[in-house]
Amino acid sequence: MWPAVTSSRQRRRQAALNSKAPFALQLEAFIRREHQQYLREHPLCSRADCLHIFREVFSTFVNHFSEYKGILSIIRDEYDAALNEMSEKVKRMQVEYLESQTDRELHAMEIIQLKESMNATISNQKAQLSAAQELVHAMRDQVTAAEHANSLLTLEMEQKHKTHMEAQQQVKLLSHAMIEESARTAAAREATRKMEKESQLQEARITVLKEQVAELEEALRRQTYAQIEGLEHLPATGAAAVALRGTSLCANRIPCEGGDATAGTYSKHFVTRILARIDALEMQLAMVPKKDTVAPAGAFSMGDVALHLKSQPNPASGDTVAREFPAARSSVDAALPVIREWLQREGVGEAEVESTDVIVPPGRNPSEAMGFLCATVPVKHRHLSLPVTLQLMESMWTARAKAPESSRLPQFFLEWLQTQAGNPTEAKALGVNLLDTCQHNIHHPDCRALLAVLRGFLPEELVRMCRRRIAQLRLSTATSAATLHNKMAFDAFFVEVRAVCPEKSLANMLHLRFTVFRSRNEAGEVELDRVLSEDSYFVTLFKQQWLQEVEAFTLRVVEGIRDESDEKRNSASLAKATRVLQRLDAALGEEVYTYVSLASQRPVIDVSATEGTTVPLDAMLRRFRTSVLLYRRSPEELVDI
Structure with missing residues (x-):
């Protein structure tokens, strides 16, 4: 059998082991054994804790090579000194670290306390700000109520002023009437004095006539007695002749004052006329005090003067028809009918004059937006909503765009109200309600622009330019190459906005971008129909910024x-x-x-x-x-x- 093939790494390791001296192997084995044992006993130790093992091995190595003992001892001492120095530095750094950690903890505590105090201060400031805002709202409500009360007081003052002017006119008429009555009274007094003188003269004449009548009666009685005595001696025919002669003589003779009874005889007809004349004079004398009694000169009441003026004839014309003047019995009776008549003449019923159901216009004040309407009476509150008001203003501006140079805007606004309402009274009422709603919604750009133009703060071209820019933006986005299915990329849309409005500031442009960014679809595109619609927030913000x-x-x-x-x-x-x-x-x-x-x-x-x-x-x-x-x-x- 062939021996197993060893790897190159094993061969190198075996060669290294074979080349080591036995002493080196002993030292290495000692180091490994001691180091492993120390690690088992102290698993959390560091390398510095294990240096004593290597120091002992190094001492053995130095003692083994005595010829290198000196230089190796120097090296060991230097390393020991360096290690000791590093240990001291480490200790100092640990101390500094502990001190810095303590300082950090202290600073952290201070920061936490400061944060808590700042939070408390912010909470207090928020509470104060909320209270201040509530106070501002309350003061604003009070100012609104005060302005409304001021308008009501102004209207009441105008009514009182008209009542005062009418009362002054009545006083003037009554003054003229009193002057005329005084003149007539003086003339009546003069006539009474003349009649008194005439009465005295007539009384004197009557006295004289009475004396003459007494004398005549005495003369008649004597003549009658004489005739009776003479008739007793005459025959009947002779007596008749004497009577006829005496009658003719009495008819032809004229009585003389202080005449004697023997001066002649008086006829019976003559005596009857004298007695009738006396009775007529006595009747006139009795009627004079009742007819021509003069009123005592003094203070006359308004009712007496009026009644006297009604019953007194006009001396200049001699007519017996009395001249009638309005009677002012009291200030309340004179004021209330005037106010009622004024309200009826202006077409305002009593049931409509309520603070919650009417709007009190400022009248003809040129500094007010409603001043050109010349509305001076309370107008019924129609409670127009903001959408209805915006529709009316859109209709008005559309009509204005067809005839921009026909007349000034206030005059055109009145004409447009006339076409909408039908009569001047309803036109003024519609205009007051429309502008009142605009004043209550002054934050809306359309309302603010209309009021600013009517007050003369801004030109009318402001509205026309804004409408042209919105129309231009709609046209450019609709015809742009980046538009697909009425949708457009976000950045491409604002390229068109910047092209239409190159003067937009960075803040306003960021505000517009943020508004459109919130209304994007899921694909991040801008839906033009929704963003550029007339009632969208983007269009409203665009108008407001402009x-x-x-x-x-x-x-x-x-x-x-x-x-x-x-x-x-x-x-x-x-x-x-x-x-x-x-x-x-x-x-x-x-x-x-x-x-x-x-x-x-x-x-x-x-x-x-x-x-x-x-x-x-x-x-x-x-x-x-x-x-x-x-x-x-x-x-x-x-x-x-």
């Missing part, structure tokens, strides 16, 4: 020009205004001169050529707000964000 950007840039331009101008003289330099615009946005380029030309109403060549030309400051700033659309052409710097 409105804020235009507001901010317009405010910077206006305030920058105001700082560079002379407010005392109300003058602004066109060159300084141009430099302000160029400083705020260098990307405007030549459009700066167009802006300044529109605001100053000067030709562009004059704006770009002249240096010392000045224009009125207030008019220029007003046109910058109302007629010139100011917006950036480049994004804001990161410092300005």
